[in-house]
Amino acid sequence: MSEVIGIINQKGGVAKTTTAINLAATLNQKGKKVLLVDVDPQANATTGLGIDKTNLEFSIRDVLLEECEIQDAIISTDYEGLDVLPSNLGLSKLEKQLAGETAPEYILRRYLETVYDDYDMIIIDSPPTLGRLAYNVLVASDSVIIPVQTEYYAMEGVVDLLDAIKEVEEKLYSETEIKGVLLTMHDKREKLTNEVAALVQEYFKDQMFKTIIPRNAPVKRSAADGVPCVIKYPESTGAIAYLKFTDEFLERI
Numbered sequence: 641m642s643e644v645i646g647i648i649n650q651k652g653g654v655a656k657t658t659t660a661i662n663l664a665a666t667l668n669q670k671g672k673k674v675l676l677v678d679v680d681p682q683a684n685a686t687t688g689l690g691i692d693k694t695n696l697e698f699s700i701r702d703v704l705l706e707e708c709e710i711q712d713a714i715i716s717t718d719y720e721g722l723d724v725l726p727s728n729l730g731l732s733k734l735e736k737q738l739a740g741e742t743a744p745e746y747i748l749r750r751y752l753e754t755v756y757d758d759y760d761m762i763i764i765d766s767p768p769t770l771g772r773l774a775y776n777v778l779v780a781s782d783s784v785i786i787p788v789q790t791e792y793y794a795m796e797g798v799v800d801l802l803d804a805i806k807e808v809e810e811k812l813y814s815e816t817e818i819k820g821v822l823l824t825m826h827d828k829r830e831k832l833t834n835e836v837a838a839l840v841q842e843y844f845k846d847q848m849f850k851t852i853i854p855r856n857a858p859v860k861r862s863a864a865d866g867v868p869c870v871i872k873y874p875e876s877t878g879a880i881a882y883l884k885f886t887d888e889f890l891e892r893i
Contacts, residue, residue: 643783644761644780645763645764645781645783646783646816648774649768654788655859657863658859659785661688661868662869663882663886665719666868666882666886667760667763667890669870675725675755676722676765677724677762677764678765679748679776680765680768682729683726683728683731684863685765686728689866691724693728694728696713696728697712698712698713699725699728699730701730704747705734709751710754713726735771735773744776745772745812746779749776749779752780770801775808778808778814779808783816783819784816784818785819785821786822787824790823790824790825790840791832791833792836794840820848820849820888821848822851822885823840824852826853827855850888851885852881853881856876856877859878869882
């Protein structure tokens with residue numbers, strides 16, 4: 641049975657998608673069969689694994705609208721044992737379309753349950769909002785990882801996310817554990833960056849991952865190339881950090 645992990649933060653630009661892609665790829669390198677689920681209309685997790693988002697027969701939008709089976713939408717990548725449930729811009733219209741559904745927050749979970757036996761890990765990249773799509777991610781996930789960029793407004797939105805997790809537990813009767821908080825895009829040369837990192841670590845304490853993901857040019861380049869950094873630039877500081885983070889993540893399971 642799969643372990644389902646949501647990578648979530650309603651604030652954009654925190655390396656959420658980069659974390660999802662490189663975690664999925666590193667788990668795959670370690671012999672895990674992995675499904676990466678793209679629940680972001682920007683579809684960067686889809687393109688980040690080399691999938692053309694403009695040429696999809698089916699996408700996660702079709703799955704959530706119950707217009708196809710999840711197996712029909714899943715695509716194999718160039719890496720054996722690493723599959724993607726892709727997204728595209730059409731997903732942006734789904735918030736309104738789900739409004740009339742019964743228990744719309746449970747749709748993703750119901751479909752993922754049908755492929756639990758096919759994967760060791762299911763990693764979900766979430767949208768940078770707290771709408772119905774994000775609630776689908778929270779309900780579907782056994783636990784979540786919260787990436788936080790080390791910048792001045794780092795905590796902006798995180799408190800709302802914690803409230804949303806509590807709401808899911810209390811009103812939707814779905815327990816979602818916070819697996820950990822991951823500092824990203826860190827530049828140790830900048831005083832402000834180090835101060836923000838210290839504040840976030842003080843707030844979350846034992847929930848923090850010890851690994852910190854640095855700001856690193858190869859991470860950006862690999863995303864544009866549609867290849868995970870841990871595969872294309874394995875000796876870069878960014879890739880090495882994601883390898884360490886994945887090891888730390890596995891220790892928490």
